[in-house]
Structures are given as structure tokens and as C-alpha cells.
Amino acid sequence: MASRRRLSAGAEIAGIAQYDLKILNPGDIVINVEGAFIVDEDQVDGRLTPPDTRDIALPHHTGKVSHIAVDIGGTLAKVVYFTQNKHGKGGRLNFTKFESSKIDECIDFLVSLIKRNGSNGSETTDSTDNDGSTIQHHIVATGGGSYKFYDRMRGRLGSNVSVSREDEMECLISGLDFFITQIPEEVFCYSESNPMSFPSRPPNKYPCLLVNMGSGVSMLKVLGPRKFVRVGGSSLGGGTLWGLLSLLTDAGSYDEMLEMAATGDNSNVDMLVGDIYGTDYARIGLKASTIASSFGKVFKKAREEPDHSKKQSLFDGGDISRSLLYAISNNIGQIAYLQAQNHQLEHIYFGGSYIRGHPQTMHTLSYAINFWSKGEKTAYFLRHEGYLGAVGAFMQTKPTDWIDGN
Amino acid sequence: MASRRRLSAGAEIAGIAQYDLKILNPGDIVINVEGAFIVDEDQVDGRLTPPDTRDIALPHHTGKVSHIAVDIGGTLAKVVYFTQNKHGKGGRLNFTKFESSKIDECIDFLVSLIKRNGSNGSETTDSTDNDGSTIQHHIVATGGGSYKFYDRMRGRLGSNVSVSREDEMECLISGLDFFITQIPEEVFCYSESNPMSFPSRPPNKYPCLLVNMGSGVSMLKVLGPRKFVRVGGSSLGGGTLWGLLSLLTDAGSYDEMLEMAATGDNSNVDMLVGDIYGTDYARIGLKASTIASSFGKVFKKAREEPDHSKKQSLFDGGDISRSLLYAISNNIGQIAYLQAQNHQLEHIYFGGSYIRGHPQTMHTLSYAINFWSKGEKTAYFLRHEGYLGAVGAFMQTKPTDWIDGN
Numbered sequence: 098m099a100s101r102r103r104l105s106a107g108a109e110i111a112g113i114a115q116y117d118l119k120i121l122n123p124g125d126i127v128i129n130v131e132g133a134f135i136v137d138e139d140q141v142d143g144r145l146t147p148p149d150t151r152d153i154a155l156p157h158h159t160g161k162v163s164h165i166a167v168d169i170g171g172t173l174a175k176v177v178y179f180t181q182n183k184h185g186k187g188g189r190l191n192f193t194k195f196e197s198s199k200i201d202e203c204i205d206f207l208v209s210l211i212k213r214n215g216s217n218g219s220e221t222t223d224s225t226d227n228d229g230s231t232i233q234h235h236i237v238a239t240g241g242g243s244y245k246f247y248d249r250m251r252g253r254l255g256s257n258v259s260v261s262r263e264d265e266m267e268c269l270i271s272g273l274d275f276f277i278t279q280i281p282e283e284v285f286c287y288s289e290s291n292p293m294s295f296p297s298r299p300p301n302k303y304p305c306l307l308v309n310m311g312s313g314v315s316m317l318k319v320l321g322p323r324k325f326v327r328v329g330g331s332s333l334g335g336g337t338l339w340g341l342l343s344l345l346t347d348a349g350s351y352d353e354m355l356e357m358a359a360t361g362d363n364s365n366v367d368m369l370v371g372d373i374y375g376t377d378y379a380r381i382g383l384k385a386s387t388i389a390s391s392f393g394k395v396f397k398k399a400r401e402e403p404d405h406s407k408k409q410s411l412f413d414g415g416d417i418s419r420s421l422l423y424a425i426s427n428n429i430g431q432i433a434y435l436q437a438q439n440h441q442l443e444h445i446y447f448g449g450s451y452i453r454g455h456p457q458t459m460h461t462l463s464y465a466i467n468f469w470s471k472g473e474k475t476a477y478f479l480r481h482e483g484y485l486g487a488v489g490a491f492m493q494t495k496p497t498d499w500i501d502g503n
Numbered sequence: 504m505a506s507r508r509r510l511s512a513g514a515e516i517a518g519i520a521q522y523d524l525k526i527l528n529p530g531d532i533v534i535n536v537e538g539a540f541i542v543d544e545d546q547v548d549g550r551l552t553p554p555d556t557r558d559i560a561l562p563h564h565t566g567k568v569s570h571i572a573v574d575i576g577g578t579l580a581k582v583v584y585f586t587q588n589k590h591g592k593g594g595r596l597n598f599t600k601f602e603s604s605k606i607d608e609c610i611d612f613l614v615s616l617i618k619r620n621g622s623n624g625s626e627t628t629d630s631t632d633n634d635g636s637t638i639q640h641h642i643v644a645t646g647g648g649s650y651k652f653y654d655r656m657r658g659r660l661g662s663n664v665s666v667s668r669e670d671e672m673e674c675l676i677s678g679l680d681f682f683i684t685q686i687p688e689e690v691f692c693y694s695e696s697n698p699m700s701f702p703s704r705p706p707n708k709y710p711c712l713l714v715n716m717g718s719g720v721s722m723l724k725v726l727g728p729r730k731f732v733r734v735g736g737s738s739l740g741g742g743t744l745w746g747l748l749s750l751l752t753d754a755g756s757y758d759e760m761l762e763m764a765a766t767g768d769n770s771n772v773d774m775l776v777g778d779i780y781g782t783d784y785a786r787i788g789l790k791a792s793t794i795a796s797s798f799g800k801v802f803k804k805a806r807e808e809p810d811h812s813k814k815q816s817l818f819d820g821g822d823i824s825r826s827l828l829y830a831i832s833n834n835i836g837q838i839a840y841l842q843a844q845n846h847q848l849e850h851i852y853f854g855g856s857y858i859r860g861h862p863q864t865m866h867t868l869s870y871a872i873n874f875w876s877k878g879e880k881t882a883y884f885l886r887h888e889g890y891l892g893a894v895g896a897f898m899q900t901k902p903t904d905w906i907d908g909n
Contacts, residue, residue, distance in 0.1 A: 171779040171796055198803050241779030264786055312774055312796035327787050329841075329875070333739075333834060336774055336799030343805040344814055345750060368718055368742055373577040373647030380670055381733050390577055390718035393742030397604050399749040406812060408750055428739060428834065435735075435841035469735070 128179075128492065129158040130279045135480065136189065148454060149192065149481045153280060155179070156187040164235040165207060166491035168268065168484075169242020171312035172196065172336055173450050174203045175487040178210055190491070192484050194450075200246050204253045207236060211258060234258040239268040239490040263493045265486055266317060266327055269309055272489030273446060274322040276479050277302050284446070284477050287459035296477075305444040306437045309485065310451035312336030314429055318440045328436050331429060335451040338425050345421075346414035355455045358422045361415030367423075368393025391424035419457070426458050430465025430476075437466075437474055445476050450483035534585075534898065535564040536685045541886065542595065554860065555598065555887050559686060561585070562593040570641035571613055572897035574674065574890075575648020577718035578602065578742060579856050580609045581893040584616055596897070598890050600856075606652050610659045613642060617664060640664040645674040645896040669899045671892055672723060672733055675715055678895030679852060680728040682885050683708050690852075690883050693865035702883075711850040712843045715891065716857035718742030720835055724846045734842050737835060741857040744831050751827075752820035761861045764828045767821030773829075774799025797830035825863070832864050836871025836882075843872075843880055851882050856889035 136152040162179040169175075174195045181188040195203035211234050234257060236250065243262045250260055276283045285293045307317040307325075314331040339351050348354040364386075370378050371385030372394070383389075399408045433445050445466055452458050459478055466476040481488065542558040568585040580601045587594040601609035617640050640663055642656065649668045656666055682689045691699045713723040713731075720737040745757050754760040770792075776784050777791030778800070789795075805814045839851050851872055858864050865884055872882040887894065 171774050171799055172802075241776070241781070241784065245779065245781035265784075266787060312779075312799045313794075329837070331834065331837070332773070332794040332797040332799075333830060334796055334799075336796030336802070337830065340772070340796075340798030340801030340805070341747070343802045344818075347811045366746070367738070368577050370647070373651065373718075375647070375651035378647065378671075381672060388719075388738040390740055390742030390746075391738040392746030393577055393718045393738075393740075395746030396578075396742070396749045399746070405753045412750075424739060424743070428737065431735070431737070432838065432841065435838065435845060439841060439844055 127160060128155070128162070129160075130155060130275070131157045133279050134281055135283065149450075149483050150194070151192070151480065153190040153192075153481075154187065155190060158188055159186050162188075163233060164237055164491070165210060166237045166239070166487050166493075167203065167207065167243070168265070168486035168490055169197055169200070169203075169238065169240040169246060170450075170486075171241065172198075172339070173311070173483065174200060174240075174242060175450075175484050176203065176206065177484060177487040177491045179491075190488070192481060192487070194483065197242055200242065200249065201253075204246075204250055207250075208253065211254075236260045237263055237490040237493060239263045239265050239486050241265070263490050266315070266325065267323075268486040268489030268493060269307060269315070269448070270317060270319050270323065270325045270489065271492055272485035272487070273307055273319065273448065273479075274302075275488055275492055276481060276485065277446070278322070280481075283480050285480065286475065287456070287463045287478060289456075289460060292456055292459070301444070304440075304442055305446055306433060306440065306442045307485075308429065308433045308445060308447050308449075310334050310429060310447065310449035311483075314432075314449075314451075316433060316436050318436075318442065328440060329432070331432055333425055333428055335449070338421055338451075341421055342418055345409065345412075345417050348414065348418070352453065354418050355422070355453060355458070357415040358418035358455075358457060359415075361413060361417070361419035363388070363416060363420040363423055365416040366393075366395050366412060366420045367391050388423065388427075391420055422457060423461055426461035427465050430462045431469060433462075434466055434469035434474065438470070443474055445474055446479065447476060448479050448482050448485045452478065452482055454482075533566060534561070534568070535566075536561060536681070537563045539685050540687055541689065555856075555889050556600070557886065558598070559596040559887075560593065561596060564594055565592050568594075569639060570643055570897070571616060572643045572645070572893050572899075573609065573613065573649070574671070574892035574896055575603055575606065575609075575644065575646040575652060576856075576892075577647065578604075578745070579717070579889065580606060580646075580648060581856075581890050582609065582612065583890060583893040583897045585897075596894070598887060598893070600889065603648055606648065606655065607659075610652075610656055613656075614659065617660075642666045643669055643896040643899060645669045645671050645892050647671070669896050672721070672731065673729075674892045674895030674899060675713060675721075675854070676723060676725050676729065676731045676895065677898055678891035678893070679713055679725065679854065679885075680708075681894055681898055682887060682891065683852070684728070686887075689886050691886065692881065693862070693869045693884060695862075695866060698862055698865070707850070710846075710848055711852055712839060712846065712848045713891075714835065714839045714851060714853050714855075716740050716835060716853065716855035717889075720838075720855075720857075722839060722842050724842075724848065734846060735838070737838055739831055739834055741855070744827055744857075747827055748824055751815065751818075751823050754820065754824070758859065760824050761828070761859060761864070763821040764824035764861075764863060765821075767819060767823070767825035769794070769822060769826040769829055771822040772799075772801050772818060772826045773797050794829065794833075797826055828863060829867055832867035833871050836868045837875060839868075840872055840875035840880065844876070849880055851880055852885065853882060854885050854888045854891045858884065858888055860888075 133153055133155050136154050165178040167176050174197045176193050178191050179188055180191055238260055282295050285295050304320045307319050309315045313334040316329045317325045318328045319325045342354045348357055367388045368390040370383045370387040370389050373389055377385045398411055402408050402411055437445050447462055463476040466474050539559055539561050542560050571584040574581045580603045582599050584597050585594055586597055644666055688701050691701050710726045713725050715721045719740040722735045723731045724734045725731045748760045754763055773794045774796040776789045776793045776795050779795055783791045804817055808814050808817055843851050853868055869882040872880050
């Protein structure tokens with residue numbers, strides 16, 4: 098086991114021991130990430146689409162992998178696990194997710210993975226290796242749920258499965274580093290004409306700002322592959338959008354809300370500069386189409402309907418979805434810009450399960466960064482956006498002095 | 504008429520001619536602000552309450568005032584006018600407001616003021632002076648509505664009433680300067696133990712950040728009494744809160760929503776750090792009670808009710824109001840801090856009609872500034888919070904080259 102400098106609790110700037118291409122993992126097995134690439138077998142019409150669960154091939158990895166990583170956030174539990182190729186060397190990283198509120202489904206899945214193949218893809222039906230010896234399995238857990246559901250996981254997993262917990266922020270930057278340094282065509286920029294353009298030369302990776310958008314938002318100033326400080330965050334994130342839209346529209350899922358937003362017209366609910374001025378406010382450079390107040394037209398219209406239960410039907414669900422999607426994305430974009438400006442960071446990486454490959458969301462975030470920074474800062478996205486923490490946990494060395502406490 | 508350096512349209516930093524205790528106003532009359540004070544005749548239980556329409560006495564003013572100022576925003580139209588004392592010299596500034604959507608009521612009020620007393624408080628029944636000569640009345644209008652409703656105002660006001668328009672941002676800082684330099688006990692700080700403490704010595708007034716919170720939010724870096732730059736803003740403001748709460752609660756007015764918020768418990772709808780971790784996230788200093796995701800608990804609860812029309816009834820209006828009040832106030836506070844940090848500004852003044860003297864709102868804004876700045880920056884409030892633009896317009900010199908165009 099490699100030695101590792103541990104962090105003092107609450108330390109603002111965390112220094113972590115040097116990073117290597119071959120990473121010691123919790124099963125004491127070196128993951129060989131050389132030549133890793135995204136498997137694009139579900140490529141459609143010659144165009145790369147960004148579903149974040151696409152496999153990552155690890156063609157040169159040979160060792161047995163007996164660990165699985167899980168990142169349990171406020172809303173989603175993300176799982177990363179390895180399957181060995183049936184023929185020849187190499188294997189794949191697999192990505193899947195569950196709702197945190199259905200954590201038992203997630204734990205069932207972990208159990209089935211362990212039972213099925215000992216987590217290494219070989220077709221055994223119990224948790225013994227091909228030579229008959231018992232495999233010591235390992236779950237590396239991160240995110241708040243690794244605390245909240247620790248006892249539940251431990252209770253459901255057999256005695257031959259150990260569970261360790263890794264710090265959520267450390268995993269995020271470890272995962273970010275893996276994606277931006279090891280995986281070709283993982284990082285992309287968004288523009289309307291080219292929704293997924295890969296930077297021709299990789300940008301200077303550090304320092305950068307990582308904006309992780311889940312139920313809430315965390316912003317990390319990342320100085321190097323294992324050195325970071327959490328500079329801020331926002332409680333206005335995916336959980337806010339999802340929560341508000343579940344009351345204000347009849348959409349059944351988050352993706353359905355995003356689909357509705359695509360056809361909506363926010364100007365039916367937002368108060369634009371033109372609604373106040375009747376024209377541009379040219380003096381300070383605000384166009385008539387600029388949103389002055391999100392949802393700013395709603396109160397007046399709603400008041401005209403005395404029956405409260407009918408107020409909502411005055412508004413189109415798509416208009417509402419688009420307005421709130423803009424509001425929250427713009428807001429994250431502005432705060433990210435201000436944080437990047439304060440800390441003199443040029444590159445801003447947006448991760449987390451908020452985006453879901455949704456073009457309007459990426460457009461709004463990119464536009465906000467470009468607008469506020471006058472083109473001096475760039476927004477980058479990641480195809481495995483939701484899995485930074487989980488893949489970081491998968492790649493983490495096993496902590497020795499921070500489990501079960503502190 | 505005093506000469507005045509005019510601004511080039513779109514100039515980012517506006518230089519305005521020097522400010523004097525006696526200000527030339529649009530009626531060519533000097534307003535004497537010497538010895539001005541807030542009239543606290545509605546003081547209750549020995550405690551000052553902050554209704555923002557309290558009169559300001561101008562004990563030394565002697566000249567006739569023939570102008571009225573109106574600031575027509577996206578939601579509210581604010582009016583400032585002068586009434587002369589019946590006996591002896593001096594008079595008062597009066598403050599009142601209307602909904603912008605009922606602009607005709609506002610114009611009726613302006614007409615009645617002009618008819619009643621020629622705007623100077625003398626008891627004439629028509630618009631002639633006591634000596635029988637016709638008074639030339641003047642409306643100084645600002646805010647977007649001064650453009651949108653210009654023709655309507657002109658059409659309703661007689662030929663003896665002229666209407667000029669002043670830039671909204673210039674009026675804001677002109678009004679801010681009046682309040683912070685001329686009016687004792689106008690500026691206050693908020694704390695739970697002392698909701699209205701007046702700084703014992705006035706703070707260094709410039710440079711400062713002015714955060715004007717109306718339907719939307721504008722942030723101005725103010726370098727001096729007439730020198731400023733608009734550094735940013737947010738579409739998440741009073742209009743957003745008002746709009747969302749009008750659909751999500753059965754409150755009939757904004758003040759009713761604020762009352763509901765006072766008794767609500769946001770932890771029934773917000774996802775707290777403790778909900779995710781089961782405990783503090785001590786490592787990065789986040790307490791279990793910290794809001795991780797505003798409205799983050801709503802989706803899951805709402806999903807359990809299949810009938811969409813009944814989903815809202817799962818939640819208490821007070822809980823919802825408090826959650827959204829926190830979310831938007833916290834967000835404004837954080838952006839204000841980041842802007843102040845970027846521009847190295849220590850003092851932050853919060854104005855606009857968003858606050859309405861509501862303790863939780865001021866607490867949240869003060870707390871956010873104190874939390875993010877680690878106590879290095881201070882939040883200041885103004886008792887006439889909603890009237891910065893209108894009083895600024897009232898005090899403005901008459902523009903000579905920016906009316907009716909540009």
C-alpha cells in the first residue's frame with residue numbers, strides 16, 4: 098500500500114501525495130489507465146451524443162479488480178465498476194446510477210455485481226475466484242450518503258465485503274483529473290453551431306474552477322491533480338429546479354421537464370428589459386430581450402384569477418420550465434464567473450448531474466461565462482459529467498486514517 | 504440653470520458635475536436640504552420601525568417647489584413630492600407608491616397633486632399661484648416606465664406640465680448620496696438583537712457597492728456621489744419571489760407572503776447538509792443545518808402524490824415562502840459579496856423595494872455578507888429603501904441634452 102499524506106480535517110487547501118498513471122486502488126490493485134478511451138458504439142448519425150453512462154475502455158489493464166465505487170449524493174447514487182473483457186486482456190469501466198431515495202435498489206445492484214462475477218467480469222456464480230479462493234470485495238463509497246447509509250450498506254453486504262469512505266471533494270478532483278488528463282474526447286466545449294467540439298489542444302489544465310452541479314452546487318478552485326480549496330457553492334441547483342418544476346408543471350421526470358423547456362417561451366413568464374422600458378436600455382447595454390426579472394410577469398397574471406387552484410393553468414409548463422432553467426443556469430454561470438474572476442482562473446469545468454447533456458443548459462452556462470468574462474474565460478463540459486466523484490472514488494488509494502470518524 | 508457635464512451614452516464610468524448642498528432642481532428651484540431629518544411621528548413603543556414612506560422634513564427650505572419625481576420600475580412606481588408647511592418656513596418630502604401595472608392611478612395622483620396645490624402645499628384649487636400667475640409644473644420621471652409610459656403621461660398631463668426623463672442608474676446613486684450624506688438615522692445595520700442600529704460614526708461612504716433590489720437586481724460600484732459603474736445584476740429578485748409564491752401559496756399580497764415566511768420552517772422543503780450526510784460535513788465546515796439544495800426535498804415528496812392538483816397541498820405555504828425567501832436573499836447576498844470582493848469594496852448598501860423592512864430578509868442578507876467576507880464587509884440598509892431612484896430624480900438638475908432620445 099502506497100503511503101499517502103492525509104489531510105487535516107477542515108484544512109482549506111488540501112495537499113495530496115503525487116499522482117501517477119498507475120493508481121493504487123482500494124483492492125490493492127493497480128488500475129492501468131494507459132490508452133483509455135470512450136466506447137462510442139452507440140454513436141448516432143455520425144454525431145457524438147453525450148450520454149454520461151457510456152463505457153470507458155481500459156485496453157491495457159490486466160489485473161483483477163475487486164472493488165466498486167459508489168457516490169451517494171442528495172438525489173442520485175452513481176456507481177462505477179469494472180468488467181473484464183471475456184477474451185484477451187483489458188476491460189471496461191461501467192457507469193450507472195440510482196435514486197438516492199431508493200438506496201436499497203442501489204445496494205441490491207452492488208450485491209448482484211459481487212455475486213455475479215466478483216466484480217471482475219469473470220462468470221462465477223458466487224463470490225469465489227476461479228481457483229476457488231474467496232475474493233475480498235471492496236466498496237469505496239463517497240458523498241453524503243456514504244455516511245447516512247453506511248450502516249445500511251454494511252448490514253446488507255456480506256462479511257467478505259469491506260466498505261471504506263472517501264471525502265467527496267477529494268474524489269471530485271481526483272475524478273476530474275482522470276477525465277481531463279487520461280480520457281480523449283471527454284472534455285468538450287459547447288456552441289450552438291457545434292454542440293460538442295473537442296479542444297484541439299488540451300487547455301492548460303490547472304489551475305481551474307470546478308463547478309459541480311448536483312442537487313446543490315459546489316465550486317472548487319483546483320490547483321493541481323490533488324490540491325484544491327472549496328471556494329463556495331450555491332443552494333440553487335438541480336434539486337431546486339426539479340422541486341419547483343414538480344409543483345409547477347405536470348412533468349413526471351427531470352428529463353421530461355428539460356424536454357418541455359426546449360419548446361417553451363420564457364418571455365411569457367419573465368419580465369424582460371423591453372417589458373419595463375418598451376425598448377432597449379441602451380445606455381448601460383441591456384437589450385430589450387434581456388431578462389430583468391425571472392418569473393417577473395407571473396404575479397400580475399396570477400392575480401387576475403381569483404381561484405388559486407386555477408392559477409397554474411394560466412401558464413404553459415414549457416414556458417415555466419424554460420424560465421426556471423434559464424434562471425438557475427444563468428445564476429450558476431454568473432457565480433462561477435465571479436469566483437473564477439476572484440481567484441484568477443481561466444478555465445471553468447462544469448460537472449454534476451444537473452446538465453444531462455441538455456443543449457439549452459450548456460448554452461446558457463457557456464453564454465453566461467462568455468458574456469460576463471467578455472470572452473476571457475471558457476466553459477468546459479464533461480461527457481461523464483455526473484461521475485466525477487464516483488470515478489474519483491474508484492481511482493482513490495485506500496485511506497488509512499480517515500475511515501469511520503473525523 | 505447650472506451647467507452640467509453630460510454623459511456619453513453607454514459610458515461605463517459616468518462622471519457627473521460636482522454635488523452641492525443646495526441642488527438645482529428641474530423647476531429651477533434650489534432645494535435646501537440643510538438640517539433634513541426623518542419625521543418619526545409614528546414611532547411605536549419607543550422603537551423605530553422602518554416603513555419606507557415616512558416623511559423627511561426640510562426645515563430650512565423656503566422656495567416654492569413646482570416639480571414632482573416619479574420612478575416607474577417593473578413592478579412599482581414610486582413618487583416623491585414636496586409639501587410646504589402651512590405655518591412658517593420649511594416643508595416635507597413625501598413618499599408614496601403605486602403598482603406600475605396600474606399606472607393610471609399613479610398619473611391620476613400626479614394630476615391631483617398638481618391641481619390641489621401646485622405641488623407646493625399652498626391651498627389653491629387650480630394650478631395658479633397665489634398671485635394669479637400660472638405655475639409651470641414639472642414631472643421628473645425615471646425608471647423604465649418613464650419611457651414605456653411617456654406618451655401616456657404626456658397625454659394626461661396638461662400643457663402647463665413638462666415631463667423630463669432621467670437615467671435610472673444616475674438617479675439611484677444621486678438618491679443614495681442624498682440619503683447617506685444628508686439624512687441622519689437613514690442608514691442602519693441589522694442584527695437579531697438590534698434590528699435597527701445606526702452606525703455611531705458614518706462609515707467611509709465611498710467607494711461602495713449599491714445593490715438595488717426591485718423586480719430584478721442591479722449592482723453598482725459607486726466611486727463618488729456622481730461617479731459609478733453598473734458591475735452586474737441578477738434576474739432573481741423580488742419579481743421572482745413574488746411570482747413563484749403567487750403560484751405556490753395562496754397569499755394575496757407580497758407582505759402576506761413575508762408574514763407567512765416568518766412562521767414557516769424551510770427544512771420541510773430544503774435539503775440540508777444533514778439530510779445528505781446524516782450529520783455535519785465537518786471536513787469543509789458545513790453544518791448539518793446548512794441548506795445544500797433549496798427546494799431539494801420537494802420532488803421526492805411531490806412524486807408520492809399522483810394527482811398533480813393535490814401536490815401543492817402537501818406543503819405548507821409558510822415553509823415554501825421561507826425557503827424561497829432564504830434562497831433568493833442568500834443568492835443576492837453571495838453575488839453582492841463576490842462583486843464587492845472583485846472590486847475591493849468594503850461597504851454594501853442594500854436598497855430597493857424587495858426588503859420592505861422584513862427582519863428575516865435583512866438577517867439573511869447581513870448573514871450572507873458576514874459569512875462570505877468573514878466579517879470584513881458590512882451590509883447597510885436604508886429606511887427609504889425603495890425611494891433611491893425617485894428621490895434621486897427629485898434632486899437631479901434638469902438634463903439639457905438627454906431628454907426625448909438616446
